[in-house]
Amino acid sequence: MPKRGKRYQESAKLIDRTAQYGTEEALKLVVDAAKAKFDETVEAHIKLGVDSRHADQQVRGAIVLPHGTGKTRKVLVFAKGEKVKEAENAGADYVGAEDMVQKIQKENWFDFDVVVATPDMMGLVGRLGRVLGPKGLMPNPKSGTVTFEVEKAVKEIKAGKVEYRLDKTNIIHVPIGKVSFGAEKLIENFKTLMDAIIKAKPAAAKGQYLKSITVTSTMGPGVKVNPTKVMD
Structure with a gap:
């Protein structure tokens, strides 16, 4: 495993790697742990209990985030x-x-x-x-x-429309804004995204749908979100 920089190690001390946090606490931690000298992008990584190899278990769509992504797209x-x-x-x-x-x-x-x-x-x-x-x-x-x-x-x-789709490992990766947005706007963007993904649950999906959720900034450590408390 590559040796992490001093900034990353300082940030990692803020986060309990074994814990699962509520949405609000998780995104506050991501903002607090972002120490880079540039405005880091915040991303959500959502693992779903579906099999993307089957057409009837695909999860795909697009959503306009209330606060955009902070990136102008061509x-x-x-x-x-x-x-x-x-x-x-x-x-x-x-x-x-x-x-x-x-x-x-x-x-x-x-x-x-x-x-x-x-x-x-x-x-x-x-x-x-x-x-x-x-x-x-x-x-x-x-x-x-x-x-x-x-x-x-x-x-x-x-205006900040993002597309979400499963990759081959059944994970959705979506940018939800920039660190400079502050926790409150990131929380609203994240909840808008999660609401869309929950509503897009395929009828063929069995068992636990939201397997794991991690939010992270470009250079910061990942913070796990409790899948059962996503919309709290």
């Missing part, structure tokens, strides 16, 4: 006709069609964080499946990124 929109202007007016960073496909394929260009596409563009965007898919950038109706409501989609992403 949005690429695939659209044509009047939807191009709509995307530009809504604040999209890049809008295009075949030209954007070429740029990504030929220049290995990925200067964007989210891709939105109108349904009639998905045949074109599908050609990028091999490169966008592994990066988690492929537009998807479940996350609201395949839609004719381009203005709404772009504005929500800019």
Whole structure:
């Protein structure tokens, strides 16, 4: 195990690694333990009692966090006709069609964080499946990124919409803000996220749904949240 820095060791003293904390106490500890010289991102890591290999046990969706994430995300929109202007007016960073496909394929260009596409563009965007898919950038109706409501989609992403989805180990990793938000705003963002994940519980999921939850800042130690007290 790599030797941790002095700051990390000081922070770790604040936290009992064997304990599970209530939501409010956990996020206060994360804020107190963040000692880096930059504004650290706070993330939630949620392990679910489902099997992501089965289609009927997938957990995926998107939620607008009440206080955003503290990060401005660059949005690429695939659209044509009047939807191009709509995307530009809504604040999209890049809008295009075949030209954007070429740029990504030929220049290995990925200067964007989210891709939105109108349904009639998905045949074109599908050609990028091999490169966008592994990066988690492929537009998807479940996350609201395949839609004719381009203005709404772009504005929500800019306002702090985050997507949540299971990885191969049945864990969801989601940023819930910055340390500078303070505990109160982080708690509200976290509870909004957890409410969405609880509501997204698949009917096929058996046994304990929320297996374990950890909240952590970029450089700080992880703090375990008691899954039974998440919404308290």
